[in-house]
Every structure is written in C-alpha cells, then in structure tokens.
Amino acid sequence: MAMSKTRHHSVDDLETLPRNNPCAQCGTPIPLPEWIEQGEGRAAYLWHCYACDYQFEAIAYFHDGDHEGHALAA
Numbered sequence: 026m027a028m029s030k031t032r033h034h035s036v037d038d039l040e041t042l043p044r045n046n047p048c049a050q051c052g053t054p055i056p057l058p059e060w061i062e063q064g065e066g067r068a069a070y071l072w073h074c075y076a077c078d079y080q081f082e083a084i085a086y087f088h089d090g091d092h093e094g095h096a097l098a099a
C-alpha cells in the first residue's frame with residue numbers, strides 16, 4: 026500500500042505566519058506579530074515595533090480553494 030503524505034493544518038498555520046515585517050513607521054523588521062486574530066478566510070496581525078514603539082495592524086486574506094471554484098463543470 027502506498028504511503029500518502031498527510032498535511033497537518035497546525036503546521037501550515039505556523040508556516041504561513043508572516044515574519045520580519047518591516048515597521049510601517051521606521052522600517053525596522055519585526056520578527057513576529059505580537060498578536061494574531063484568526064477569522065474566516067482572513068487573519069489580523071498586530072505588529073509592535075520595539076525600536077520606535079509603533080503599533081500597526083495588517084490583515085491577510087487567504088484564498089481557500091477547497092470551498093469554491095471548480096463549479097463550472099456541466
């Protein structure tokens with residue numbers, strides 16, 4: 026029996042974390058977001074720059090092909 030690769034979603038989530046986002050004010054790379062809010066099809070990341078103490082939020086949208094698309098088959 027052939028082994029199939031199993032993808033673990035928890036690992037995927039970690040791998041999709043943004044890293045080293047440049048500060049919106051001074052440009053210093055921030056290694057990891059300070060806070061994450063996961064929503065449906067999107068995630069909001071709160072970045073806190075330790076260099077200038079600036080905080081800003083960035084929202085990422087995910088394109089999940091599992092739910093829609095492929096609906097054109099006759």
Ligand SMILES: [Zn+2]
Nearest residue numbers: 048051074077
């Ligand atoms: Zn900064």
